[in-house]
Amino acid sequence: MATVEDIVTSTSISDEDILPLSYLFRSYSEMPKLEQKALDLSQGNVLDVGCGAGSHSLYLQEKGLKIKAIDISKGAIEVCKQRGINNSEVKNILDETSTFDTILLLMNGTGVFEDLATMPRYLKHLKQILNPNGQILIDSSDIKYMYEEEDGSYWIDANANYYGELDYYISYKGEDEIPFKMLYLDFDTLKVACETVGLQCEMILEGEHFDYLARITLV
Ligand SMILES: C[S@@+](CC[C@H](N)C(=O)[O-])C[C@H]1O[C@@H](n2cnc3c(N)ncnc32)[C@H](O)[C@@H]1O
Numbered sequence: 001m002a003t004v005e006d007i008v009t010s011t012s013i014s015d016e017d018i019l020p021l022s023y024l025f026r027s028y029s030e031m032p033k034l035e036q037k038a039l040d041l042s043q044g045n046v047l048d049v050g051c052g053a054g055s056h057s058l059y060l061q062e063k064g065l066k067i068k069a070i071d072i073s074k075g076a077i078e079v080c081k082q083r084g085i086n087n088s089e090v091k092n093i094l095d096e097t098s099t100f101d102t103i104l105l106l107m108n109g110t111g112v113f114e115d116l117a118t119m120p121r122y123l124k125h126l127k128q129i130l131n132p133n134g135q136i137l138i139d140s141s142d143i144k145y146m147y148e149e150e151d152g153s154y155w156i157d158a159n160a161n162y163y164g165e166l167d168y169y170i171s172y173k174g175e176d177e178i179p180f181k182m183l184y185l186d187f188d189t190l191k192v193a194c195e196t197v198g199l200q201c202e203m204i205l206e207g208e209h210f211d212y213l214a215r216i217t218l219v
Contacts (some may be wrong), residue, residue: 011182012167013146021172024053031055034213035106037205038137041215044101047129049093050112054080056104061085070096094125101134109138110190114181115165123197127218136216137204140164142186145210162189187212 007019028036039059044066048057051069053076060067061084069080069088080088093112103126105112113119126136143164147154156163164184170177185193187203194201194216204213 008171010169024055026055028059032207032211034139034205034207034211037213038104038106038139041135041137041204042102042104044131044134046102046104047096047098047100048104048106049096050105050107050109051080051085051088052076052107054083054085054088056106057085057088058083068098068100093122096125096129099129099131099134101131103130103134103136105136105138108140108182108184110140110164110185111168111182113183113185115183116162116189116193119183119193120197123193123199123216126216127197127199130218132218134217136199137213138190138216139211139213140183140185140187140190141207141209141211143184143210144186164189187214190214 005021007021008016009019010016028039035056039056042060042065046060046065046067048054048067048069051057051071054069057067057069057080067085067087069085070091070093071077072090072092074090077088077090113122130136144154144156147156147163149155164186166182166184167179168182169179191201198219199216200219201214201216204215206212
């Protein structure tokens with residue numbers, strides 16, 4: 001049962017789910033292992049893309065790293081500022097022009113790419129703002145399991161779009177946000193997409209439920 005403070009989410013292939021608001025304010029010890037690993041690997045000057053309430057940025061800032069947190073949501077950046085993140089800005093990643101040693105995209109980071117057709121544009125841009133020897137740390141999940149039938153077979157329409165392309169719906173305190181596209185990517189598809197734009201992609205860590213953390217670097 002949702003409380004007023006919970007965020008209610010649903011997608012084009014799944015029913016309503018509850019995301020407790022407190023999850024967006026998680027501390028390092030409350031984060032999934034994949035996110036902890038990404039923070040442990042972060043170095044140099046760091047860009048936190050789609051920072052949300054800024055939990056990853058806050059942890060790295062307190063650790064002494066130089067961080068910049070960006071999000072397209074004005075509300076998210078207001079929260080980041082209230083939490084004391086020094087360098088946070090309302091900005092679309094496609095408008096970012098500074099360069100970075102580490103670029104973080106976390107909590108299904110591939111979601112920012114919207115869908116398969118727009119993904120190359122994002123990857124090419126990320127490539128442009130990555131310093132030599134820099135790294136992009138990104139997490140996602142292979143959501144093929146969501147199409148599994150009771151007999152263990154998968155019901156995936158071969159004529160439909162890629163199965164990880166979802167429409168995402170959010171409501172908070174009874175108000176519906178404008179639906180947006182969310183891309184969940186299996187590792188192999190991400191790797192091929194990276195290679196297509198001259199980036200290389202390696203698996204860093206696999207989670208317990210088809211989720212993973214990948215590192216993307218210049219070739
Ligand atoms: C799933 S949330 C993740 C929030 C945060 N990284 C966390 O782990 O708590 C994704 C965030 O990305 C932001 N976002 C989506 N597209 C973006 C874009 N093109 N540029 C910057 N931020 C974007 C959304 O506003 C949202 O806050």
